Amino acid sequence: MPEVIFGQGKTPAQVAEIFARLARHGGNVLATRADRRQFAAVKKKVRAVTYSDQARAITLLQDRKTYGKGTIAVVSAGTSDIPVAEEAAVTAGIMGNAVARLYDVGVAGIHRLLAHGPALAEARVVIVCAGMEGALPSVVGGLVGVPVIAVPTSVGYGAAFQGMAALLGMMNSCASNVSVVNIDNGFGAGYVAALINRL
Amino acid sequence: MPEVIFGQGKTPAQVAEIFARLARHGGNVLATRADRRQFAAVKKKVRAVTYSDQARAITLLQDRKTYGKGTIAVVSAGTSDIPVAEEAAVTAGIMGNAVARLYDVGVAGIHRLLAHGPALAEARVVIVCAGMEGALPSVVGGLVGVPVIAVPTSVGYGAAFQGMAALLGMMNSCASNVSVVNIDNGFGAGYVAALINRL
Amino acid sequence: MPEVIFGQGKTPAQVAEIFARLARHGGNVLATRADRRQFAAVKKKVRAVTYSDQARAITLLQDRKTYGKGTIAVVSAGTSDIPVAEEAAVTAGIMGNAVARLYDVGVAGIHRLLAHGPALAEARVVIVCAGMEGALPSVVGGLVGVPVIAVPTSVGYGAAFQGMAALLGMMNSCASNVSVVNIDNGFGAGYVAALINRL
Amino acid sequence: MPEVIFGQGKTPAQVAEIFARLARHGGNVLATRADRRQFAAVKKKVRAVTYSDQARAITLLQDRKTYGKGTIAVVSAGTSDIPVAEEAAVTAGIMGNAVARLYDVGVAGIHRLLAHGPALAEARVVIVCAGMEGALPSVVGGLVGVPVIAVPTSVGYGAAFQGMAALLGMMNSCASNVSVVNIDNGFGAGYVAALINRL
Amino acid sequence: MPEVIFGQGKTPAQVAEIFARLARHGGNVLATRADRRQFAAVKKKVRAVTYSDQARAITLLQDRKTYGKGTIAVVSAGTSDIPVAEEAAVTAGIMGNAVARLYDVGVAGIHRLLAHGPALAEARVVIVCAGMEGALPSVVGGLVGVPVIAVPTSVGYGAAFQGMAALLGMMNSCASNVSVVNIDNGFGAGYVAALINRL
Amino acid sequence: MPEVIFGQGKTPAQVAEIFARLARHGGNVLATRADRRQFAAVKKKVRAVTYSDQARAITLLQDRKTYGKGTIAVVSAGTSDIPVAEEAAVTAGIMGNAVARLYDVGVAGIHRLLAHGPALAEARVVIVCAGMEGALPSVVGGLVGVPVIAVPTSVGYGAAFQGMAALLGMMNSCASNVSVVNIDNGFGAGYVAALINRL
């Protein structure tokens, strides 16, 4: 298992200090919700780290073994959902999984999603990120026979209520293979998917 | 335009009295949210009425002219949504429209919906009824280029919150051609669709 | 149909790049929720664009054909609702519709609204934007016999809850010809109205 | 001031006992939210009481003096709002006021309301009862220059949320002369109006 | 009646322009939710205006006649409620009323409120402003026999939910003489109270 | 400590069986939310039990020792709050405490509460039960210098939202000595108060 730091609300110095300490354990280290200033501070102490702007994540890959037995597909509805999707993908990746990204396949253009049928069919676990009406996990859930982890995102405005509409939609999914994590919790989805893919 | 009575909360005698009075105007009459006891009371005064169990509607068809210029498609997600869908269909019908019913085509079985592609393509207006996550209008909206009237239903349990989850989902639809009426308001959807189809 | 970009959350460079690409298709292009800086960036690449401060919209009119068969009336309650109303009006305009603007006719001054009776009577579709108690669509709905698209706005304070009070009010409209789009979604209202006006 | 009993949740015997005791003070007595069984029990002890089915109120008029200096107008939107309106009217009446009832003048038929202009203009205080979108107080508030007491009712379904939509609407009224009491609280509205009319 | 401008969201130039125009009518003018920059802009055009920091109000007093027949008491719970209370007091004042201010008399120090008994007893209308639990109107309502206008304020944190807790509390007041206006709506309370005091 | 059974949702046979088993431990036993049928079933197995209709509680007193060092005052606002207040009082009583009941002292009649000053001053802990606006704990909290346990009750209608209004009010109490338990949780309040009184 990687060591994980929740970057938000911490100073660059704090993140760097914790990151360096955890790095000494020899395993992988992940800082989520991290910004470029935190990355710069970490980089000074731990040269091998990399940063993903989209995922807002600092990663240190010391253990390159593959733990997952199949592929984890990460599906997202719109462009604005990509940061959350990337957080999930990076998390799954650092936990030793092959990840397939299927982005920008929202339900209002269903044929684009269907065109990805083969990639979906190959996945052992699927993560679906969507804001606004949060309908995508139900459609994906109906297309695959494996567990689907749904992540509501805070994308949208007005009656989206910062992701509450998507969260409620996903909780009520008519597909039986869907379970849900917190709004914008890409890390949690990647973590749960990685645990499943190890089995 | 038909005369309309909201049956719920009225006694059979009240519905019968109002219905008979409106029937004298010579046009069509519709009582929504009506039960069999109300129907029996109306039937005694107005012999030509009929009753739909599924739509819970009493109808009197005195004006058989067609006012709609095309077909109105009524789409519903699950079996439990049919009463609302039928209320919409009966309303559109009594207002002089051809109605195509596409039921039981929820998003978790997307291929069933896609199989109805030709029927959807022919519709001039589409009504979509769905409870639980309320995702169907977004998918249908992406498949057609005409106005879609979405009706959230109170179907579901737990976090469905009597239709609130579906309502919020539909308000946030990523399809631009969707507008929404009140929870379980099949009548309103049928009425708006009929107005559009007259244009 | 015009090509549409949701400007909010995108950088000026991103908007300009997408806008220029879409402009090559030869049709109209609309960027909503766009600011002056985004406009400046687009203007450098596509000289013919114009900007509306009130609608916060960048528009490129390459197809000047009229598609709508009648007039779309855009009605708004207060001065603060005008940005949403203008977004609806600009959207309807770029989709080839004649638009009549009836602004500042809130329900607390009912005679001002009634004075616009003839303009309302001529409309083939009506868009109504209102915040606070969101009462205007019901009154307008009762005055006209055509479809009314209601847009709750986030105007108000306290128990307005960023448009939720207006949204709930409009969902419960006692006028049967009203359907509703998301809070502040002037674009959606203009789009739906344009689709209806093409029929 | 009359003595007042909140009948709901009390046994007929309890209501009768309290009513009889209060009646001995010599003033008027009012039991609200009272049913016919409670009335029967009271009637056995206090012969002079009367019962209003619509207002669900038991009243004893021992003090017939007029305390109000003008007329209180009670306005209601739909038929289903009448019980609340009548509770307000009966309360105002037993407190010594002339009451003018203007019922069934909802905002979707604005001309019916306007036809009552003279009656409204004569009122010294106006009570407005409405469910669903709760828009009526704003319109009435704009027509008169006197205080308006708004009463949201639990009439409606779906997104009406048992009167919450109407309550929020009235709290956000764009008319400055409106204040609000609790959902279905016809008694409170009548009481406040009577206090104002005594001034 | 004074002319009233809602200052929030308007530029200094806009407020100044409207203010100057309304001032020419010869009556009093009030701009609420106004800041010092707006005041400076108005002052350049209309020399006689004054500004209240606490009430955040710009006032022009051209009609000094007294219209109110008695005193309006403005009661507030805590120091943070004073801006709302002052908005109510300034509004009542500019409408020609004698105003008595009873500030900082929250319910957790009930004896301080009781010490103001004589001032309360003399009032013809009472305005009560309170945030947090919003309990003060019920206590004041029980102490006086005149109409009480309750104003929930957005004072508090956590479960105060920006005034929603106070609003719900006041809607459920066990005192029958209480009606409620929107959160932080001191202007509305002052306006309603002034209308009542004119009767 | 007494043994406690939550009676609601259990059959009379289940309550009786559990009660009899717990009674063998020799200590006191309390069944809350219990009805008369459950009492009858218990009575057959454990002759010494008593039943309180108001508290809806079955009690077996086998340990009559006094554990509390002072008096616990139980204060309630209205008649309808008494079942919750009695559940608190019976719980405190069976845990070995002297209990002083101060009922029907709602905030709209503040002088009745103040008349109980001496009884309040003597209490070592105070429990306050109130529905509707839930204002009583703040007033009581200001009168005493000891811990106050507030219990919101589900008494009220409309915007009381089954106790949510009272709960929010109490959470925002301006008195610093107030903490809160769940809606209608008289048992919890009695239990916490008894723990405090043992110290």
Next chain:
Amino acid sequence: MPEVIFGQGKTPAQVAEIFARLARHGGNVLATRADRRQFAAVKKKVRAVTYSDQARAITLLQDRKTYGKGTIAVVSAGTSDIPVAEEAAVTAGIMGNAVARLYDVGVAGIHRLLAHGPALAEARVVIVCAGMEGALPSVVGGLVGVPVIAVPTSVGYGAAFQGMAALLGMMNSCASNVSVVNIDNGFGAGYVAALINRL
């Protein structure tokens, strides 16, 4: 995969007819939210069915093969959560899984849960059902390194809001291996767990 019928809201005849039809496919059949009358109707058509009172489920076991590779642990907090837990357990069982039941191990008696450490450690997937504060999944999630499916139940009263409190708690779990299904959705949890256990 078993065939599944949602029994609630269907007549005994409807359930029996669907059940018999699905049974002919030769696989397992499960009817959830089913009562004894529905069971009796099914039993007449399909003799081999059994009924679980606790799970409210009708099951037909025609395929006795084991599909799950390890044990699924079903953990529940209180006695009232058992119906939901049993629905999960029966679902997992009919899908060919070994199930370990760990009931009545709520967080307020943490040592009882810890005593089940070995059983938890052996599980390949864990389902946790809890109402009220919904805290159990976080504690269990911290004790195991495998996926945890959390099911909020509608157990509780007052501020439990029919499972909303538990749902929100579980969405915010501080344990990274927790995902959540709808309130009372034991079936969904069992289904997802079975899919995971097949991998």
Next chain:
Amino acid sequence: MPEVIFGQGKTPAQVAEIFARLARHGGNVLATRADRRQFAAVKKKVRAVTYSDQARAITLLQDRKTYGKGTIAVVSAGTSDIPVAEEAAVTAGIMGNAVARLYDVGVAGIHRLLAHGPALAEARVVIVCAGMEGALPSVVGGLVGVPVIAVPTSVGYGAAFQGMAALLGMMNSCASNVSVVNIDNGFGAGYVAALINRL
């Protein structure tokens, strides 16, 4: 009792002026929700004050007597909860209590909490601060036999809803010895605990 100032929203000058005035009474003074600029202003007037960054509190200790009869344990779940926990600890301290801090013992690592068993067992009152799912008070409540004051914190994101999820969780605690104060109200918890510890 110490004198207490709520610093938030006050200017440095205001805080300094009030603080200095209260300091003259000779007792302890506490300013909560205070920042470093306010501290600097106070320091100029009252040299003996100290500031706690974590608690955001300015304290003046003039009365060093111990009033509490035992130890108050302050328990917190995560690092982000420490400001609230420290506010509670500082409040209890300035009111004359011995305080034991048990931080960073969240429920997902239950063995860390259990390792603090002896410290918990010695406490006479326990304060528990937790955000996110707010589960910690239930676990702690089950481990001790003394009163537990629970403080929900606004820590978390998404469905944490600024502490509402934690608040609802704590209100529904299955441990009977738990009562709750407002979100982030560390001061209130410390105050109530100190009152209890004086008994």
